[in-house]
Amino acid sequence: MTQDLHQLQASAGATFEEIGSATIPVSFSNDSAALEAARTGVALCDRSHWGRMQISDADRQNFLHNQSTNDIKRLQPGQGCDTVFVTSTARTLDLASVYVTEETILLLVSPNRCQSLLDFLDRYIFFADRVKLTNLTNTTATFSLLGPQSDALLNKLGASSLIGQPNGNHALFSLGDSEVRVAVGSGLAIPGYTLFLAAESAASLWQQLVEGGAVPLGDRVWEQLRVQQGRPVPEHELTEDYNPLEAGLWQTLSFNKGCYIGQETIARLDTYKGVKQQLWGIRLSEPVAAGSTITLGDEKVGVLTSSTTIAQEAFGLGYIRTKAGGAGLQVQVGAAQGEVVPVPFLTYNRQ
Incomplete structure (x- = not known):
């Protein structure tokens, strides 16, 4: 399913690297142009190697609320936020984006982290909990639009109802032959959107976005922007040596939501200025x-x-x-x- 996408990307000059089990387009031989597009136009980044999981069944929202740092219970269908998974001593495991729908919760997590987080969360599902965890990474794709002209492209695609909405808000659209969930936010502190769709539709949507004016951006430029923007990632800034307060992720923390994994440590650090x-x-x-x-x-x-x-x-x-x-x-x-x-x-x- 992703083979069609990679063939399309290769025809546009992409070079690939194997990282873990994923094949990643690291460059489209246009790094300077892609960087400029992210700053002044609209760039398109394939983030399909990031992990995607689904939490379903009746207790899904309470469950995620109790296992991560943000206030998940407040979210209504069509809303989302960033949250952090931490150990019992508040050491960081990953920064994730959460999208609440009518029937499920979709999570976007860092590359090579989905299965380990699924295993981590599974340990906290008890006999009476109505919670189901599903790894969607291999059956779905994720693209991000980055840059100030992302709104114009979204409008051209017929998804303008999201323009101007808060970060994390999302909705389902039919874009060409694809059913696509579009969420506000690029994954960086750059204006943009993140798109989720079935893997078999990825090549078609990629072509549509490029024809709409998006400049392909490889993982090498994403990493440059990631460092410049300050997004922390596992194995670098997010390790068991650091907690979310130290990592500058205060925006992902709720200080009045009650008990969750790592809450006592985070509350103590905040109260006693222990960062x-x-x-x-x-x-x-x-x-x-x-x-x-x-x-x-x-x-x-x-x-x-x-x-x-x-x-x-x-x-x-x-x-x-x-x-x-x-x-x-x-x-x-x-x-x-x-x-x-x-x-x-x-x-x-x-x-």
């Missing part, structure tokens, strides 16, 4: 590898978790001790000079 380190952007004088030590004078104050070079400018994400300072701090990162800067995806206090 000892924070995730920041770092503007670098030269490229530096992730894992490099961040120092202030002779003192280690943090670690670089991701790095990229975008438009000839080196940039990274890193955790820095709260007491060392924040935006504007001048630090040494490996052999490079670094300036600590805010990034648009992250927040540092209650929303």
Whole structure:
């Protein structure tokens, strides 16, 4: 089913990499044009290698509410939000997007995380719970539109009713021959939309979006934007070394929803101002590898978790001790000079 899509992408100049069990278009030989489209036009990114799961049956909303950080019970069909899965000690497992429909909940999770999260959640389903978990990754596809002209393309496709709605809102549309769930939000702090559809319709919709003016954007540019925007991901910023407050994911937390996995730790950190380190952007004088030590004078104050070079400018994400300072701090990162800067995806206090 995805073979047709990959053949179509290859004919447009895509090169692919195998990551885990997924085949990912890393570039369309147009990285500069794709980057510019995301900034000033509309770019199209294939995110089908991200995980998709469905939670169904009568207790689905209460169940997810109790297993993640955001207030899921407040969501009505057609609404959505981001939430974080954490351990019992509030260490981060993944950042997920939640979409509530009339009969199910759809979750978009990070690449190579769906099965491990399904196993994690399954442990908390008890005998009387009416909850069913389904892995949809192999039978569905996901695309994201990024850029300020995404509204114009959505209008051209006949899905204009979502324009101007809050992030996470979503609806089902017939786009050409495809039934597509379109959600507000690109996955980054860039205007856009995320589209979900059956895998067998992916090639047709991709062609339709490109003909509508979207510029294909490979995973390499997505990663550059991801670092520049500050979206944390597993194995880099989201690990069991860090909690959601440190990771700058305050916007995904509800502080009055009651008990959930990791809630006591998060509440204690908030109450007693116990956030000892924070995730920041770092503007670098030269490229530096992730894992490099961040120092202030002779003192280690943090670690670089991701790095990229975008438009000839080196940039990274890193955790820095709260007491060392924040935006504007001048630090040494490996052999490079670094300036600590805010990034648009992250927040540092209650929303």
